[in-house]
Structure formats: structure tokens, C-alpha cells
Amino acid sequence: MTPTATDDARLRPVPCDGGGSFTRAGHVVHGHRRLGELVAHRPEGITGHQWSSATREEFDHVVCAADSGLPRLAVSIAPAAPPGSVRLRAERMREAVCAAVGLPVLRIESPTLRAADHGRPIVTYVLEARDYATAVPPVGPDAEALDPPVGFRDIVGRLPDGRQGYVNDLGALARADAVAAYVARRLADPIVRGLHVRWRDGAAEGWSWVEVRPGQSLVERVTVREHRFRCGVDAARFAEDLAALAVGERLRSPEMDEPALVDRTELRRQIRALRDRRDELADDFAFDHLCAD
Structure with missing residues (x-):
């Protein structure tokens, strides 16, 4: 989730509406946001049809920087879209726009897990795991530690x-x-x-x-x-x-x-x-x- 200045220029801050948002590991996590709320303008290489379809698509959670409000990660938790379905095409258009603006996406496909019940603990887990991985120094051939660090x-x-x-x-x-x-x-x-x-x-x-x-x-x-x-x-x-x-x-x-x-x-x-x-x-x-x- 390391953005570039160009990526940030393509994204727009997400306001905190107070409903369902929470803070974790230096980020603010919002529920249910359309892609059109996250992207400032249509990026190059994306057709008008792709843009119109993609911006209507929702993410279950959006992780934003606590200081700027800019999106840092979009999360989707849903059953896998059937091959050749309208939903699969819409998801691909959404991901094409995210790739064009540099917005990271985590997609979890499960017939049983649901964002309403499992989204918050899953997003919390991922943010804490990344925070832990950043804090624990990597072990290499020149490391002085006798024992490798324990993974999260x-x-x-x-x-x-x-x-x-x-x-x-x-x-x-x-x-x-x-x-x-x-x-x-x-x-x-x-x-x-x-x-x-x-x-x-x-x-x-x-x-x-x-x-x-x-x-x-x-x-x-x-x-x-x-x-x-x-x-x-x-x-x-x-x-x-x-x-x-x-x-x-x-x-x-x-x-x-x-x-x-x-x-x-x-x-x-x-x-x-x-x-x-x-x-x-x-x-x-x-x-x-x-x-x-």
C-alpha cells in the first residue's frame, strides 16, 4: 500500500460519515463505497463504457490514510462471479480502473463468508498483520539475530x-x-x-x-x-x-x-x-x- 504522487493525484479523499467507519493501524476503514467515490477522474486507457460501468461498482470496505483520507486499499468479500457472467465483466472493469489509478485491491471469494459479518475482523487482521510485518526486521544472511522472527x-x-x-x-x-x-x-x-x-x-x-x-x-x-x-x-x-x-x-x-x-x-x-x-x-x-x- 505504498502510493506514488501520481496515484494520489488520481484518487479523491473519502469523507468520514461516521456510520460503520473505524480506525486500525493508522488507517480509517469505511464500509461500502462506490468506485466513483474513490477516483477523481477517468484515467487514460479506460473507455467511457468501462468508466461508466466500473464507477457504479461497490467495494465492501475501503482503507484510507488517517491524515489525508486518500484510499489505500479496497476490499471485496463475496462469492466468486460465475464465468461469463455480467457480474464478472463488471468486476474486471472495476479492477482495470483500480489498476490504472494504482489503487490496491484485496478480493476474497467465498460462498459462505460475508462482508457484513466477517469484513471488519478480516480487514483488521490484514492491517495488523501488515503492521507487524513492517515492524519485524527481515532475516538475511548478515542478520545478527540467532533466531528468525516469528511470523504474525x-x-x-x-x-x-x-x-x-x-x-x-x-x-x-x-x-x-x-x-x-x-x-x-x-x-x-x-x-x-x-x-x-x-x-x-x-x-x-x-x-x-x-x-x-x-x-x-x-x-x-x-x-x-x-x-x-x-x-x-x-x-x-x-x-x-x-x-x-x-x-x-x-x-x-x-x-x-x-x-x-x-x-x-x-x-x-x-x-x-x-x-x-x-x-x-x-x-x-x-x-x-x-x-x-
Whole structure:
């Protein structure tokens, strides 16, 4: 989120209306703003049609500099747009305008997570993670530290249920809920499992699942797309933690019926299909053990 003078000239300050705004890590975060409220004028290379369509599109949250009010990050949390849909075309036009004016975008695609319920804690998490990453010095070959600094996601402390664990694991409550549900005989297995990958196009994808009935699992998938932005934590692990968070939401839903569950054989087939696309991955597939019978 390091702007240039040219970027700032293309953006306009966002006034604080007092409703739903909050301050975190030196930034003011606003809810629901149209792109037209953030961009001062149509940038070069954007057609009139693109401009007209894009400026009507909303972001769920906009992070602004506390001193100037200028936008520093736009956040979208919504289900993935269907291929070839009008919404997908509108999103692409919106992102083209954001790229032209240098506005970073964080897009989180999930069928379960919603901005109204999860947006504020997710944005808070990202800002605090970036703030922590900036404060912790990098470790290189000439570093004097004997031990490398602990990453934001790997900080250990006391969890809300009293146990020791990773306090910045967004799926921590879901994992505790799964254990409680298992003890109450509402789940067949207490462990929330998962995987994550990063695609060469820059997108990160996380899966998470828990076995509700023998051989039948509740599965969630989340995609994180960073445009001119870095979350302060590994985006792929972030996506998996978000998927675990979504599992927790589903566990608290009374609508966990048979059609929502995935058979073990089908889940393994889907994981194998993901493994078979390893040539499209930015890193090697690290979850071969989940493919075994």
C-alpha cells in the first residue's frame, strides 16, 4: 500500500460519515463505497463504457490514510462471479480502473463468508498483520539475530477457550467448535483439515473440511486475490484459515443436511484433480499425502 504522487493525484479523499467507519493501524476503514467515490477522474486507457460501468461498482470496505483520507486499499468479500457472467465483466472493469489509478485491491471469494459479518475482523487482521510485518526486521544472511522472527500467523498465546495455540489463526474458533461438536457427538471427527495452493496467476486458494458423518465432510473453499497488495501473511495460508473460518460458520448453521456434505471418495478425487494441475501452481503441491487411499 505504498502510493506514488501520481496515484494520489488520481484518487479523491473519502469523507468520514461516521456510520460503520473505524480506525486500525493508522488507517480509517469505511464500509461500502462506490468506485466513483474513490477516483477523481477517468484515467487514460479506460473507455467511457468501462468508466461508466466500473464507477457504479461497490467495494465492501475501503482503507484510507488517517491524515489525508486518500484510499489505500479496497476490499471485496463475496462469492466468486460465475464465468461469463455480467457480474464478472463488471468486476474486471472495476479492477482495470483500480489498476490504472494504482489503487490496491484485496478480493476474497467465498460462498459462505460475508462482508457484513466477517469484513471488519478480516480487514483488521490484514492491517495488523501488515503492521507487524513492517515492524519485524527481515532475516538475511548478515542478520545478527540467532533466531528468525516469528511470523504474525505463528505467534503462540492463550486462545479464547483457555488453550495455548496460534492466536492469529482465523480458524482457531472453528477448530475449538469442532472439538466441542465431536464431544457432543455431532461430528464424526474433531479435526478441521485443510490445504492451500498458490496459482501462477497470483491467486491463492485454501480448502478446509471436517467430517460430519462417517465418510461425509463439510467442505469450504476460499480464494484470495491480491492486486498491488500483500496481506502481511502468506496469502495461501490466509486462504486456508479463511476456509476454516467458513467451516466454523457452517457448523453453527442448522442447515447441515446431506446435500451440503461431500463424500470422502469425491473429496479425494477433487484433491487429486488439484494435484494434477501442479504445473499451474507457483509452488509445488505439498499435500500428496491427502491423495492416498
